[in-house]
Amino acid sequence: MTRHEMKGFLSFLIMWFIYKKEMTGAEIAIELEKRKGNKPSPGTIYPALKDLKDKGLIKDDRDKKYSLTKKGEEELDSHLKTFFDTFCDLDEMKSCCRKK
Amino acid sequence: MTRHEMKGFLSFLIMWFIYKKEMTGAEIAIELEKRKGNKPSPGTIYPALKDLKDKGLIKDDRDKKYSLTKKGEEELDSHLKTFFDTFCDLDEMKSCCRKK
DNA sequence: ATATAACTATCGGTTTTCCGATATTAAGGG
DNA sequence: CCCTTAATATCGGAAAACCGATAGTTATAT
Numbered sequence: 001m002t003r004h005e006m007k008g009f010l011s012f013l014i015m016w017f018i019y020k021k022e023m024t025g026a027e028i029a030i031e032l033e034k035r036k037g038n039k040p041s042p043g044t045i046y047p048a049l050k051d052l053k054d055k056g057l058i059k060d061d062r063d064k065k066y067s068l069t070k071k072g073e074e075e076l077d078s079h080l081k082t083f084f085d086t087f088c089d090l091d092e093m094k095s096c097c098r099k100k
Numbered sequence: 101m102t103r104h105e106m107k108g109f110l111s112f113l114i115m116w117f118i119y120k121k122e123m124t125g126a127e128i129a130i131e132l133e134k135r136k137g138n139k140p141s142p143g144t145i146y147p148a149l150k151d152l153k154d155k156g157l158i159k160d161d162r163d164k165k166y167s168l169t170k171k172g173e174e175e176l177d178s179h180l181k182t183f184f185d186t187f188c189d190l191d192e193m194k195s196c197c198r199k200k
Numbered sequence: 201a202t203a204t205a206a207c208t209a210t211c212g213g214t215t216t217t218c219c220g221a222t223a224t225t226a227a228g229g230g
Numbered sequence: 231c232c233c234t235t236a237a238t239a240t241c242g243g244a245a246a247a248c249c250g251a252t253a254g255t256t257a258t259a260t
Binding site: 041047 | 216219220222
């Protein structure tokens with residue numbers, strides 16, 4: 001089956017993942033593979049994590065488990081709002097998808 | 101309120117729009133502004149339309165109203181599947197968003 | 201018919217986003 | 231302790247995505 005890139009949501013997804021449960025970089029990569037079908041390369045995942053950390057949106061403990069900072073939670077919330085505004089007709093999209 | 105780019109979904113959204121209802125470039129720009137908060141420039145919207153047309157995914161009539169081709173419908177369906185696989189926990193995301 | 205405005209189109213270039221290659225560090229087994 | 235493997239990190243660069251500026255086209259009103 002064809003897979004589509006749909007770039008631009010990597011940071012958003014990472015933040016969403018570790019909001020739900022603190023994760024290491026490797027665990028994040030596995031979760032992305034499950035959903036998107038292809039595993040992101042280390043050169044994708046770790047710079048993304050570094051960037052989020054530099055922005056103060058995520059933090060890591062000794063075991064390299066990442067979690068959101070307070071600022072990160074606010075940012076995620078803001079992202080979610082934009083997301084659901086942009087895809088305001090998700091139900092319609094979903095039913096359309098199932099029909100075929 | 102902060103708006104986030106979330107790049108990479110322009111073509112997807114355009115195809116979704118004109119699947120629901122045939123639209124001109126200007127109408128598509130207005131719909132994008134409604135959802136995302138900022139109106140894409142002509143330099144964004146028309147090259148995107150040209151690209152989709154060159155790929156045989158959309159077609160236009162005399163009035164420049166765009167609609168999906170058969171191939172475009174298949175492509176949209178495939179995109180939708182990828183989308184809902186990637187965002188497989190939309191309900192959770194939505195309830196999280198509302199909580200705050 | 202002509203002026204004005206709105207829409208469409210194209211180009212070059214900038215930014216964003218991602219990845220391959222490579223290096224470094226940490227973990228586990230013998 | 232050393233070897234192997236896995237995880238993490240960094241860099242340069244490639245590709246994708248987008249936009250500003252500009253120009254051409256069409257529509258509308260007077």
